[in-house]
Amino acid sequence: MSDVVLHVFNWKYQEIIDRLGEIREAGYGALLIPPILYSDVNSHDWWQRYQPKDYRVLLSHLGGKKELEELIKQCHTGKPKLKVYADIVINHMANENREDRLNFPGEAELANYRHNRDLFEANKLYGDLNEGLFSGHDFNRSGNIQDHEWSDRHRVVYGDISDLPDLMDSPWVLLQQRTMLAALAEMGFDGFRIDAIKHISTRMIDNFADSDSLAGRYLFGEVLTTNDHEEKTFLDPFLQETWISAYDFRLFQTIRNAFTMGGSLRTLARPESENNGLPWARSVTFVVNHDLPHNEDFRNLLLDRTDENLAYAYIVGKDGGLPLIYSDHNESVHRHPEDHDRWCDAFKREDIKRMIRFHSQVQGKKMTMLYESDLVLIFRRGDCGIVAINKGGDHASVEFDTSGLKNPSLYEDCLNNNKMTIEGDRFNLSINPRTAQMWLAQK
Template identity: 40%
Template sequence: MKCKYLWQKYNKSLLDNSIFKILLLSISLIFSISIKADVILHAFNWNYSQVTEQADEISSIGYKKVLVSPAYKSTGDQWWARYQPQDLRLIDNPLGNTNDFRIMVQTLKNKGIEVYADIVFNHMANESYKRADLNYPGDAILSQYSSNLSYYNSLKLFGDLSNNYINESDFNPAGCITDWGNAGHVQYWRLCGGNGDTGLPDLDPNNKIVEQQKSYLKALKQIGVSGFRVDAAKHMSNYHINSVFTDEITKNMHIFGEIITSSGAGDDSYDNFLAPYLSQTNHSAYDFPLFASLRNALSFGGSMNLLVDPIAYGQALPKNRSITFSITHDIPTNTGFRYQILDPVDEMLANAYILGRDGGVPMIYSDHNESNDGNRWLDLYKRDDIKAMIKFHNEVKDHDMQIIAFNDCMILFKRNHAGIVGINKCGSGQDVWVDTANHNLYWYRNYKNVLNPTEVQYVTSQWHKFYLPPRQAKMWLMQ
């Protein structure tokens, strides 16, 4: 969910029904899309030209996909303005235009990197402060188009830029969401701020709107986009989502929804929103259940046991439907979600887990300090530890994961014989003796820690001790 408004607190509780969970998993396996677990760089609020300029660096680090901010007509310098669409028929916003977008996609494609587009189909821009009607893009923008029609037509993705393409009849009735546990209320009413704000106009998924949105997606596919992030999917009915994302559009595409939940099984936000989304679509989703498991495991008094097999307990999404992360842009930029920000060391440990484990598609977030957190995530994508973790991930991604040892403080797991990950969240070191024969670790080979290449484990016997220092992660890669 995107915008400058103060977000409401999400409710907790989920129907913890074993049969339901088994059915959901079965459905997800039937409809799953085979997606390589390549790391996604979320280039949040980056200019398209900046992504183009950094293509060589992005490729050299090992990213295979880049998610960029919404590409359509929008105005305003604030990050949240990108999530208030005025016109889908062309790309023209402070991040760049259609030509910039095309160049970026082609440049990344030449480097073997796919582009994913962030899309907003739930609502249009809140422009009640400047006009009362719900005609989009509005007379002022149409006048702008007409003043230089050849230029704007050169940016056109579809449609006729001489007319408004959305009007009053294309919106649900006005009204602000007040019952955040009621799916119908959340999906058919508006995201509003305070002080009498009328909210983001909520689109009615009528035939005209659906066809326009499909035309937009087809145009982005034609340019070369390989995936779509569905923003505010929690606020769209699954009828709307499935009407737009037809077989023609989803073919060879990776699609995932943003549905923020407080936890997994046993949580109302999961039961009412994320579980139906997974069961009624073939899309992936942000793995907020796994993120909650990470927060709980790494918290004071929490246990790393929670990370041994969270999927089995409904506390992580199926591996083939999961987008994993340690931070998303909504968490630091919206007051209601900032409680989910991890301690910096815990975030590093969480990154080691999601980039060390198998399953899911890891996403690394990198911004321009939009949240005013002291540049904490500025250039995160190329921080030394992230680069090392991506190297480990790419080297072992075809190897299965097996747990070796765990307790409240630590977890040690391997990727067959190719790599070993150890994470110790506690303030004291942990000695872990491993039966290397039983766990198929190769003897007389160096296992080098990618996070500190001077640290090498040389296995020469059946029992080998792995030492995990306090508050550190180790990612040993077989040489």
């Protein structure tokens, strides 16, 4: 079964259901769907999904509980089975301009529940919607994190992000989070992405991660780091204090540095053993995620388009980690016209589909370096797969030892439809500038 995750960023649930055939055909093994907790149903803005109003209701501009149940059913009963991971926001609640802004869902929303009882009961996850869920006693109320405080772990955990009310790790809040996630697991979700997890205390993480209701579920978090200091402050403690997985920002930084002018692909040869990436069993690998195009503070982290394609060949071709492919609907174009169609429907790009085919064929096979330099990286996967990347601007001709490869054997390049026969102890591979190759031995 493929383990490649498709991030269907800001897709409506019915659209996901309607396109499951295409998603399966492309070779994905799991979906990461947008935040599912109750948020503004009238707003198409993607960031509204990251401002929950109530844990007890599954309803947003993207759909409701009925569509989610149908999505899970079709993913689990269709062939091949697809896993469904939900994006969950538990660090904070919505920033709303009302007098009772620390009461959730608030008096006006409770009145809405009563007025539209059938709608909200149909989308209820758990609990009594006649009563409020949180009050001012459930929030840290220590003010916004200031620019000079972003390297202070205590302030990052217990401060507000841009006026978003920051939840305490009190017994009541922890009970609601545990109950909510248990109810979602009962619905059939296979795992959860925990948003803004570096802003969440270890006590809050342990509260749900160690619960029996989530046993066997896949959990991963967003520990966003951009430099060595932030990794030591946030990522290293996260790895030491929890068992769950995380976006591999350490590997992403290594990839960015490797593909910059003067950077070296050698740093990608053994990322885990050289501390250039997370432990393989706790790594969700990516080359772009939704924060990078949409957050002005992070757009400078975006890779050059060609480098992004080469990096995809690397993370999908390497062993270890869970590769994530990002696919949106041009949400960033209104502010950045240059993004047009860059990630829109990326899930069905022919080159990515071919990378996933390679990945599925070599899954579980050991990665062994065949050649490494500043500009060229070549490695094999077991005895039947070869990945070659040339980031340089010149043609490369590289000779390597064929030990461990099927030999003699005909190989086909999944990306470029070329064929070659490997035989003898040495082989010379030709790689065009700024391209990648993914070779599979033919049976």
